[in-house]
Amino acid sequence: MQFTRCYMCEAEGTTTEHVPPRALFPEAKDVQGRNYRIDLVTVPSCPLHNTAKSDDDQFLMVSLAGIIGNNSIGYHHRMTKVDRAIRRSSNRLLDKVLVKKSHSLKIDLNNNRFLEVIWGTPDAQRLHRCFNHIVRGLHFHHFAEPLVGEVRPFLGFLFHSDRSARSFSEFIEHRASLDLAEKTRYGKNPDVFFYSVTEPDQFGLYLFHLCFYGGVNVYAAVIPSHSKRPHDIGFELMNRGIKTFLKVEDKSYEIN
Numbered sequence: 001m002q003f004t005r006c007y008m009c010e011a012e013g014t015t016t017e018h019v020p021p022r023a024l025f026p027e028a029k030d031v032q033g034r035n036y037r038i039d040l041v042t043v044p045s046c047p048l049h050n051t052a053k054s055d056d057d058q059f060l061m062v063s064l065a066g067i068i069g070n071n072s073i074g075y076h077h078r079m080t081k082v083d084r085a086i087r088r089s090s091n092r093l094l095d096k097v098l099v100k101k102s103h104s105l106k107i108d109l110n111n112n113r114f115l116e117v118i119w120g121t122p123d124a125q126r127l128h129r130c131f132n133h134i135v136r137g138l139h140f141h142h143f144a145e146p147l148v149g150e151v152r153p154f155l156g157f158l159f160h161s162d163r164s165a166r167s168f169s170e171f172i173e174h175r176a177s178l179d180l181a182e183k184t185r186y187g188k189n190p191d192v193f194f195y196s197v198t199e200p201d202q203f204g205l206y207l208f209h210l211c212f213y214g215g216v217n218v219y220a221a222v223i224p225s226h227s228k229r230p231h232d233i234g235f236e237l238m239n240r241g242i243k244t245f246l247k248v249e250d251k252s253y254e255i256n
């Protein structure tokens with residue numbers, strides 16, 4: 001029998017893992033029988049990487065479904081499956097999503113249904129880990145080989161109270177929109193999830209775009225181990241807190 005390896009490590013992939021997690025896709029019973037689980041992407045996974053992730057799957061589901069800017073499917077998912085999971089956990093799930101809760105407000109959605117919106121500091125480190133796994137899974141699926149190198153997810157959906165971080169976020173979105181224009185969108189349930197990927201640039205770097213519920217955008221730069229990435233002076237200045245201008249087309253973004 002042919003040996004199938006795990007998408008994350010070199011162990012044998014004896015189990016099947018959904019990328020992104022199946023929990024993000026509404027169940028038919030919650031959406032009047034509509035099927036949003038057509039041809040979900042799966043990859044082989046070793047038992048270790050499969051179990052290690054199931055806790056993260058719930059975390060990701062709660063983190064993404066209620067985000068402002070989502071389409072109605074995202075909201076609906078938040079009101080049904082996600083809501084049940086939160087209740088079952090006596091709100092512990094919600095506490096895990098935000099490392100610091102600042103305040104919450106309730107939005108009246110009519111028919112006596114309310115959506116609780118909670119502002120706070122999301123667990124960005126954990127979100128990064130989740131998206132790292134998703135990108136590695138999609139890579140394995142898309143290119144039929146594991147990703148050897150680094151993944152740098154950029155979470156475009158997070159709101160930054162800091163002006164400089166906001167400006168950087170706008171820069172990334174603008175730049176990515178150019179790189180991704182006309183690229184094929186993959187995913188049989190695009191209202192829930194689709195992804196696209198750019199060609200490698202002259203240094204071998206490329207970009208994955210993940211879009212959830214029509215409004216949550218994640219951009220992940222893939223830096224293969226063999227890439228000859230030059231030392232990026234712009235980013236170096238930025239990291240040192242020096243005022244830097246990043247330019248895309250005619251627009252200039254001021255950082256720091």
Ligand SMILES: [Zn+2]
Nearest residue numbers: 006009046049
């Ligand atoms: Zn593994």
